[in-house]
Amino acid sequence: MNLKKAKVKRLHDDLYLKENRYKKPKDSAKFLISLIKKELNKNKNKKKILEYIDIGCAVGELIYALNHRLPNLNLTGIDIIPKLLKKARLYNPNSTFYLKDINKKNFSLKRKYDFITLTGVISIFDDFKICLDNIYKLMHNNSKLYLHGHFNPFPYDVFIKYKDKKFPNIYQSGWNILSLDTIKKYCSKKNLKIDVYPFKFKKNLHPNKKDLVRTWTLEHKNKKYFTNGLNLLLTKYFLVISKK
Numbered sequence: 001m002n003l004k005k006a007k008v009k010r011l012h013d014d015l016y017l018k019e020n021r022y023k024k025p026k027d028s029a030k031f032l033i034s035l036i037k038k039e040l041n042k043n044k045n046k047k048k049i050l051e052y053i054d055i056g057c058a059v060g061e062l063i064y065a066l067n068h069r070l071p072n073l074n075l076t077g078i079d080i081i082p083k084l085l086k087k088a089r090l091y092n093p094n095s096t097f098y099l100k101d102i103n104k105k106n107f108s109l110k111r112k113y114d115f116i117t118l119t120g121v122i123s124i125f126d127d128f129k130i131c132l133d134n135i136y137k138l139m140h141n142n143s144k145l146y147l148h149g150h151f152n153p154f155p156y157d158v159f160i161k162y163k164d165k166k167f168p169n170i171y172q173s174g175w176n177i178l179s180l181d182t183i184k185k186y187c188s189k190k191n192l193k194i195d196v197y198p199f200k201f202k203k204n205l206h207p208n209k210k211d212l213v214r215t216w217t218l219e220h221k222n223k224k225y226f227t228n229g230l231n232l233l234l235t236k237y238f239l240v241i242s243k244k
Contacts, residue, residue, distance in 0.1 A: 008161060008171045010124065012213055013081055016058040022091055025065040027201060028119065028236070032062070032146055033069055035197070035238065036115060039144055040070065049074050050114040053138065055102050056121035060088030063095050073115070078102065103131045112140040119148040123176045126159055129186065136190060145241040148199070150226065150234035152179040162230055164213075175230060183239060193244050199236040201226070 025033075040050075050073055054062050057077030067075055075095040079085050085097050100107060102118075103125050116135055122128050135145060152158065157178050161171040180196060187194045201224055205216040212229030219225070226234040 007169065008173055010174060011164070011167060011170065011172055012174060013058070013084065015211065015214070016061075016084055017087060019059075019061075021061050022064040025061060027203065028148060028199060029062050029065050031197075031199060031238065032117065032119070032148065033065065035146060035240065036066075036070065036144075039115075040072070048072060051111060052076065052115040052117075053078065053109075053113045054117045054119075055135065056118060057088055057097070058084050060085075060092045060095070060097070062117065062119065063088065063092050067092060067095065076111075076113070102134050103127075104134075105130060107134040109138060111138075112143065113138050114140075114143055116143060116145045117148070118145065121149070122147065122178065123149050124174050126173075126176065128176075128178060132186060136192075139243060141243050143242060145239075147183070147239040147241060149236065150177055151183065151237050151239075152177045153235060155179050155181040157182055160230065160232075175228075175232065177232075177234070180237070180239075187241060191244050193242050195240040197238040197240065199238055200224075201236070 052066065052073040053076040055078055057063055057079050060077055063075050063077050066073055075092070076097070077088055077095060078098045078100045079088070080099065080101045082099060085099060089097055098109070100109070116138060118135065122131060125131050139145065158176065160175040160177070161173060162175065163171055184194055201217060203217070207216045208214045215226040215228045215234065217224050218227050226236060
């Protein structure tokens with residue numbers, strides 16, 4: 001198949017409809033919340049209610065966790081899949097949700113946000129700059145962007161399309177691996193400050209035989225990595241980005 005002419009789609013997002021991690025959030029969500037708490041503790045005497053947006057919120061599990069742990073946040077979520085947002089609204093009736101695509105050049109929201117999260121999303125896009133340029137528009141001088149995903153500590157960007165035998169005529173996306181160097185260069189051009197936090201995962205995850213695209217863990221030289229059925233070796237980070 002000619003990749004230039006092939007259909008490229010995301011078929012894997014329905015998995016969120018089958019999961020229920022509202023009351024038991026992922027370790028990555030717990031780590032993110034700890035980073036946000038640290039920032040809130042620095043700003044005790046500032047605004048009491050802070051604006052928060054989760055981009056690519058899926059079914060709103062992170063928003064639910066934040067709502068029950070950090071009550072001084074006004075929570076908003078956006079996603080491009082209506083059935084995911086329907087479930088998000090069901091579990092988060094007091095939060096705001098928008099059906100919007102962060103990766104469109106005409107993306108716009110009138111409000112600025114104190115906290116912005118983009119977790120596990122940037123690896124979908126071949127041109128990540130559209131997404132980050134749109135997020136930049138949502139930031140004021142004291143905003144914090146928490147960017148979570150797998151990034152390459154070596155100076156190479158990797159762009160991946162894969163085929164599932166169940167869908168032989170469709171290439172799927174979602175596993176691009178941008179280098180930390182690429183993100184740092186983008187931030188430098190935008191005059192943004194970036195702090196890098198390796199995500200140290202302590203638990204052992206095992207392969208899900210029904211869905212081998214989901215990640216599991218393996219160890220090499222006493223260091224834990226993530227992998228999946230695409231035979232990738234993944235290193236995850238939290239990148240905290242703010243205006244200088």
